[in-house]
Amino acid sequence: MKLRLRPGRRGPIIRVRALSGFAALPDKGGVIQLQVGEAGASYEVAENATSSRKIIHCDCDCFYAAVEMRDNPALVGRPVAVGGRAETRGVIATCNYEARAFGVHSAMSTMRAQKLCPQLVLLPPDFERYRAASRHILDIYRDYTPLVEPLSLDEAYLDVTGVERCKGSATLMAQEIRARIHTEVGITASAGIAPNKFIAKVASDWNKPNGQFVVRPRDVDAFVKALAVKKLFGVGKVTAAKLARLGVDTCGDLRSWALADLAREFGSFGAALYRLCRGIDNRPVCPDRIRKSLSVETTYVKDLPDLLACHAALPALVDEFSRRFERARDTRPVHKAVVKIKFADFSQTTVECVATAPDAAVWSALLDEGHARRGLPVRLLGVGVRFAEAQRTVHDSGQIALFG
Numbered sequence: 001m002k003l004r005l006r007p008g009r010r011g012p013i014i015r016v017r018a019l020s021g022f023a024a025l026p027d028k029g030g031v032i033q034l035q036v037g038e039a040g041a042s043y044e045v046a047e048n049a050t051s052s053r054k055i056i057h058c059d060c061d062c063f064y065a066a067v068e069m070r071d072n073p074a075l076v077g078r079p080v081a082v083g084g085r086a087e088t089r090g091v092i093a094t095c096n097y098e099a100r101a102f103g104v105h106s107a108m109s110t111m112r113a114q115k116l117c118p119q120l121v122l123l124p125p126d127f128e129r130y131r132a133a134s135r136h137i138l139d140i141y142r143d144y145t146p147l148v149e150p151l152s153l154d155e156a157y158l159d160v161t162g163v164e165r166c167k168g169s170a171t172l173m174a175q176e177i178r179a180r181i182h183t184e185v186g187i188t189a190s191a192g193i194a195p196n197k198f199i200a201k202v203a204s205d206w207n208k209p210n211g212q213f214v215v216r217p218r219d220v221d222a223f224v225k226a227l228a229v230k231k232l233f234g235v236g237k238v239t240a241a242k243l244a245r246l247g248v249d250t251c252g253d254l255r256s257w258a259l260a261d262l263a264r265e266f267g268s269f270g271a272a273l274y275r276l277c278r279g280i281d282n283r284p285v286c287p288d289r290i291r292k293s294l295s296v297e298t299t300y301v302k303d304l305p306d307l308l309a310c311h312a313a314l315p316a317l318v319d320e321f322s323r324r325f326e327r328a329r330d331t332r333p334v335h336k337a338v339v340k341i342k343f344a345d346f347s348q349t350t351v352e353c354v355a356t357a358p359d360a361a362v363w364s365a366l367l368d369e370g371h372a373r374r375g376l377p378v379r380l381l382g383v384g385v386r387f388a389e390a391q392r393t394v395h396d397s398g399q400i401a402l403f404g
C-alpha cells in the first residue's frame, strides 16, 4: 500500500484526519510515518514539499585561476591552471574554462594536463590572495543576511528567507550579489536559488560560468525527478556505480525503492537517499560553524580484504590528514583520536580514544579494535581527531577568569 498526502498551498503542513487505529508520527527528516494500529504495519508517506525557505548557493567560477587572471590580465584568454609541478608529481587544483576545453580538470595530474594542453600556463597556488578574495566575498554576502554558511573558500549558502532587499526576490538578490562580486572583487560567481540547500547547490552548477538558475518550489519535484543520482550529495563514484548496477540512473528511478530496501543496501545513507531523491532536505543554514572535528576518509575501488591490507592503507590516510591538519591551522587542542571503518556489508563502526595530538600509532591501535568488531573486508577507512570544546570565554560565562 502506498499513501501520498499532498500539503496544502500554504506550506508543508500535512493534516491527517483522525481515523481510529491510525497514528501519525512526524520525524525530523520530513517523513511522516503512518502506523496502523491493528495490523502493526507501518507505511511511510513522503512530505513532498520542502519548507518555504529561500536559499542561495553561490560558487565562484574557476576560483584560484580567476584570482590569478584578475591579478595578471595578460593571462586572460590563455589556458591557465593552478597546481603543483609535474616534476614533483603535482596535481591540478583548478584551471580556467579555456583549459577545460582541452579536457584539463581539478585533481588531474599535472603531467597529464600538460600532455592534453602543451601551452597550459601553470601557476603555483597563493592561498593568501585566495583567502583575501574569499573574505571580501563573505562580507558582500553578510550585507544581505547574517545566515551565511561558508563551505569552502569559494562557496557558501545564504538563507535569505524574509530578507526585504530586492523586493524580497532571492533571484534579484543573487543577481545583485554576483554583480557586486564582479565589480568589487574582480571575479565571477554562479548561483543556484531554491527552497533548500541540496537543490540550491545542484542549481548553482546549472548555468556555470557566470550564470544562475532558479528552482521554484513548484518545480522542485520535476527538477529532482530528472536529476542523475550521481549529483546527489554523498553519492561518489562507488555508490553511483552500485546504483547503476541496480538499474538506478535518475532520482525518478530511485523513488520506486522502499525506505527499508535502501537501508538494507546502503545502511544509514539509505534514509538520506530516500529523502534526497524526493527533493527533501531540511538542513538549516548554519552560520559560523565551529569545526568540532577534522577527518579524512577514502572509499576504496576494491575492498581491502583483511586487517593487513587496512594497515597498509593507513599511511596514505595519515599523510592526507597531516596536510589538512596543517592547512586548517586549528588552534584548539586535540581531545580524541578516531578511526572510522565501513565494512563490505555497509555496516559502519567508529572507534575513538582520548589523545592530545594526531598520532599514527594510536590510529593503528584503534584500527585493530574496530576491525575486530566485524572482521569483514573493508570498503572505507577514515582517520581523524575531535577537538576539545572551546574554553568558555568571559563573554559567555558572565564571569571573569580568576587565573590568567
Ligand code: TTP
Pocket: 059, 060, 061, 062, 063, 064, 065, 092, 093, 094, 095, 106, 107, 152, 154, 155, 208, 209
Ligand atoms: P570548485 O568550486 O570545485 O572549482 P572552481 O571554482 O575552480 O571551478 P568551478 O567554476 O567549476 O566552480 O573549487 C574551488 C577551489 O578549490 C578551486 O578553485 C581550487 C580548489 N580545489 C582544489 O584545490 N582541488 C580540487 O580537487 C577542487 C575540486 C578544488
Ligand code: MG
Pocket: 059, 060, 061, 062, 063, 154
Ligand atoms: Mg567554484
Ligand code: MG
Pocket: 059, 060, 152, 154, 155
Ligand atoms: Mg566550490
